[in-house]
Amino acid sequence: MAETTDPKHRKHSLGSVAVVGAGASGLAAAYRLKAAGVAVTVFETQNAVGGKIQSFSQNGLIWEKGPNTMAENDPEVSFLIDDLQLREQQQFPVLQNKRYIVRNGRPEMLPSNPLSILSTKLLSAQSKARIFLEPFLWKRKPAQPNDSKSLRFCSVANFLGRHFGHEVVEYLVDPFVAGTSGADPDSISVHHSFPDLWALEESYGSLIVGGIKSGIKKKKEAKQKDNKIQDERMQLAASSKRSRGSFSFRGGMQTLAKALAEKVGGESLQLNSVVIGLASNQQGNPLRNNWTVSYLKGGSSKKEQKNFDAVILTTPFHEMQQLGVMKDGQKYPLDYFPEVVYQPMSVLVMAFETDRVKQALEGFGILVPRKEQANGFQTLGTLFSSSMFPDRAPAGQVVFTTFIGGSRNRALAAAPLEELQEVALKDLQRLVGVDGSPVSIKHLYWERAFPQYSLGYSSFLDSLKKMEMELPGLLYAGNHRGGLAVGKALAAGCRAGDQVLSMLEATGGDKIFTMAMAEPQVSLAFC
Numbered sequence: 001m002a003e004t005t006d007p008k009h010r011k012h013s014l015g016s017v018a019v020v021g022a023g024a025s026g027l028a029a030a031y032r033l034k035a036a037g038v039a040v041t042v043f044e045t046q047n048a049v050g051g052k053i054q055s056f057s058q059n060g061l062i063w064e065k066g067p068n069t070m071a072e073n074d075p076e077v078s079f080l081i082d083d084l085q086l087r088e089q090q091q092f093p094v095l096q097n098k099r100y101i102v103r104n105g106r107p108e109m110l111p112s113n114p115l116s117i118l119s120t121k122l123l124s125a126q127s128k129a130r131i132f133l134e135p136f137l138w139k140r141k142p143a144q145p146n147d148s149k150s151l152r153f154c155s156v157a158n159f160l161g162r163h164f165g166h167e168v169v170e171y172l173v174d175p176f177v178a179g180t181s182g183a184d185p186d187s188i189s190v191h192h193s194f195p196d197l198w199a200l201e202e203s204y205g206s207l208i209v210g211g212i213k214s215g216i217k218k219k220k221e222a223k224q225k226d227n228k229i230q231d232e233r234m235q236l237a238a239s240s241k242r243s244r245g246s247f248s249f250r251g252g253m254q255t256l257a258k259a260l261a262e263k264v265g266g267e268s269l270q271l272n273s274v275v276i277g278l279a280s281n282q283q284g285n286p287l288r289n290n291w292t293v294s295y296l297k298g299g300s301s302k303k304e305q306k307n308f309d310a311v312i313l314t315t316p317f318h319e320m321q322q323l324g325v326m327k328d329g330q331k332y333p334l335d336y337f338p339e340v341v342y343q344p345m346s347v348l349v350m351a352f353e354t355d356r357v358k359q360a361l362e363g364f365g366i367l368v369p370r371k372e373q374a375n376g377f378q379t380l381g382t383l384f385s386s387s388m389f390p391d392r393a394p395a396g397q398v399v400f401t402t403f404i405g406g407s408r409n410r411a412l413a414a415a416p417l418e419e420l421q422e423v424a425l426k427d428l429q430r431l432v433g434v435d436g437s438p439v440s441i442k443h444l445y446w447e448r449a450f451p452q453y454s455l456g457y458s459s460f461l462d463s464l465k466k467m468e469m470e471l472p473g474l475l476y477a478g479n480h481r482g483g484l485a486v487g488k489a490l491a492a493g494c495r496a497g498d499q500v501l502s503m504l505e506a507t508g509g510d511k512i513f514t515m516a517m518a519e520p521q522v523s524l525a526f527c
């Protein structure tokens, strides 16, 4: 029968793909492949989709065990939100730009524009001067000698400290890094965590000048792109993409996971199924169906197997290491990978009677810099959950989501609930005047909440590339590459799906196709 080009009518003639993991990246990859008419099977250990995305609802309280918000910075994400008809479900935090940072034991508003930098109590006059002088102190330098060491081992603290000084690192950079990864700015690579910053210095010298010029350039490109977009739907996506910062969905972030799962289709979701082995048979003619996935279903000890043309892996690396990988009948050891550091995190969701919160703050939330531990604070920060999304708290209650642990206090993340509640109440009493105990408390401990993009993280990324080169048809798409954010995981999943689709289309005949991720283009700069 002649192959149709319309995915809707194709009878899966393109091939079959296994996706391991039904988190944001796995669901996005499966969504992309299914839309193109590929037979997809998503294997997921848990009896639910979403991975780290887990929303819960009880007696009028909606809370998140994982992500509370996401951003829409990649075109794939904007398209996915429109295609899933989630635009109407998007929920933007009320007053989302009202963010606070603790200084000298008190919440201080984070400056949200250049003028408010002049009046903020977060920084000394000297640091403010340093920020305004940065464009003049950092003229574009001639390209530095290619020093891969500086590229691989330049920390966020070092890089931004050189531009703006120590106090900016302590009271702006440190809380931002803790509030977006649970890490500290001395331990993470600027090149892997903030690749755009690295490129700005290389291209413009000054980060402020570079930020302004690249912002203007992006706006111009977006306008030109809008003008070029013929398809009304894409035009809508492009225009609606200029959303107002980060957001969630009605009912919580799980709404996104459920919408993706529905689009992928229940027949493609193999829940309660843990993958224990991947075997690649590259011998002879590189025809399709050269991947065998072994898995245990529903707690049974009976191993089941299924063959596929390609595999997309989205599991955290510590779980990937448990997989038995075979190549042409021989064990393929993953022992050339370096260890990955993970940050632990305890999340406490506490609801209080409104009159028990004496100095409630409106807005997104509050972050505690490491330096404020000297003033007795132990939490990393707290989201003002019921201020962000008023429809998620029972009437007459105020809800906070407090984060404890990270690199700042790994042991405390694993402490018993009683101790965590005491720590959180002590900080909230000082910051928002909480008086007394919560009417309800939910707690989740993540032993490995976030992979850390440490100094020298290139060696992990190089190992991923080696694995993909040596095992044609296998691609990694989880949050250990390309960013931790939900939006970045979705984009990675979409791109992995597209890459596998190209492979399937290219190897309709007998071409061999390896799917090493395109080398991210980075430039060298002096660290």
Ligand SMILES: Cc1cc2nc3c(=O)[nH]c(=O)nc-3n(C[C@H](O)[C@H](O)[C@H](O)COP(=O)(O)OP(=O)(O)OC[C@H]3O[C@@H](n4cnc5c(N)ncnc54)[C@H](O)[C@@H]3O)c2cc1C
Residues within 6 Å of the ligand: 020, 021, 022, 023, 024, 025, 026, 043, 044, 045, 046, 050, 051, 052, 053, 065, 066, 067, 068, 069, 070, 071, 273, 274, 275, 276, 314, 315, 316, 319, 320, 345, 347, 446, 449, 450, 477, 478, 479, 480, 483, 484, 485, 486, 487, 489
């Ligand atoms: C507490 C917390 C708060 C966060 N807050 C935010 C936020 O506000 N905004 C934001 O943008 N990001 C946030 N993040 C980050 C974001 O949620 C994650 O980076 C992202 O969801 C990861 O998606 P993933 O698909 O890469 O991995 P995961 O969600 O971890 O999915 C991997 C899946 O693979 C499954 N799996 C593992 N091994 C196997 C196996 N052998 N067989 C079958 N299945 C397997 C797992 O069960 C899991 O479902 C937060 C994360 C945490 C932990």
Ligand SMILES: C=Cc1c2[nH]c(c1C)Cc1[nH]c(c(CCC(=O)O)c1C)Cc1[nH]c(c(C)c1CCC(=O)O)Cc1[nH]c(c(C)c1C=C)C2
Residues within 6 Å of the ligand: 069, 071, 099, 100, 176, 178, 179, 180, 181, 182, 245, 246, 364, 365, 366, 367, 380, 381, 382, 383, 384, 403, 483, 484, 485, 486
């Ligand atoms: C205090 C600890 C944490 C809070 N949220 C997280 C931690 C560890 C987890 C987290 N939050 C965000 C991300 C995505 C990061 C990214 O690369 O986009 C992750 C992994 C979203 C986020 N949270 C903050 C910022 C600036 C962002 C980026 C998107 C946005 O601007 O909204 C800061 C922040 N995090 C927390 C609070 C209370 C807070 C600010 C007041 C909690």
